[in-house]
Amino acid sequence: MAASEKAREAYLKAVREIRDSVPKILINVGIAVLIWALTRYAFIPISRDYLLFNIPLPQLIGLVMLIAVAILILGVIREILDITDAAAAYAAYTIGAVRGEVAEEELENYRTGFRGIVYVIIVVLVFILFRDFLNILHPLLSAVLLIVVVIWAVLTLMRSGRAFSGLVSYYTEEWAKRLESRLQTE
Secondary structure, eight states, X not given: OOHHHHHHHHHHHHHHHHHHXXXXXHHHHHHHHHHHHHIIIIIHHHHXXXXXXXXXXXXXXXXXXXXXXXXXXXXXXXXXXXXXXHHHHHHHHHHHHHHTOOOHHHHHHHHHHHHHHHHHHHHHHHHHHHHXXXXXXXXXXXXXXXXXXXXXXXXXXXXXXXXXXXXXXXXXXXXXXXXXXXXXHO
């Protein structure tokens, strides 16, 4: 099968994946935001003066919210990764159609690159969402987790960048060849 036919199939798969996943993502994100907002602006302020077994109720409510939203976010992440994989395949086959071929390794590099970038975006957004509730549990928890997230994000983005190195090398080489041929024709 030619790369252009694979690009068409990958495009159709990406469209199907978007059609299947986007409603699930929107519903889960909507529910997570609603839980987060109600917890932050209603439940925690209401519970400030209460203890349960000598544990401040805002901490328990924050923990319940963290668990509930984490479960919803895991569902969102699965759907986003399905879309990301479909987009990576489409990009690989579309760009590969120019050259007339796509190696399985190249497709895997696109997946690695796309997934890494998406992972970092998701983790940063989730940290921002959870930061205040982590601070309610203990401020040190938020600080330590932030350092871990930063180190992980840097390593992940470096890995993603390396995954695209073959693509960058190919286009740099093509560009250099065009420059050389232009010099030779002058």
